[in-house]
Amino acid sequence: MESEDLQKLLTFAMPYGKYQGRVIADLPGYYLNWFARVGFPNGELGRLLALMQEIDHNGLKSLLDPLRK
Template sequence: MTDSLELLVRTRMPYGKYKGTPIADLPGNYLNWFAREGFPAGELGRLLALMHEIDHNGLKHLLAPLR
């Protein structure tokens, strides 16, 4: 799980309005949009879904030690 959390901090959004923003820093409303419309396939979708769960459950503090 720690590897996935590290990827949230290191991986940047590759496209769209927040291109270049670390996935860990994406705003909740953007993550909610993906949750409603569908996450992309593959690793990016998995990371976005994980970040959505973390944000939705108020657990962003778990990422602080990884920064």
């Protein structure tokens, strides 16, 4: 994980699918878990989705709250 990755979770939008346009930090947990089951996409998108899934799975979404302000 890079230091700027947490900020990217709040600014990087899903480029396709049901949640197109929604920032990764706001994706529902079941959608992140689906990616964990079927496989994350390649590249930065997949890396950020995997990071967000870990944060969500471990109940750490509140860590992003100070960055939202």
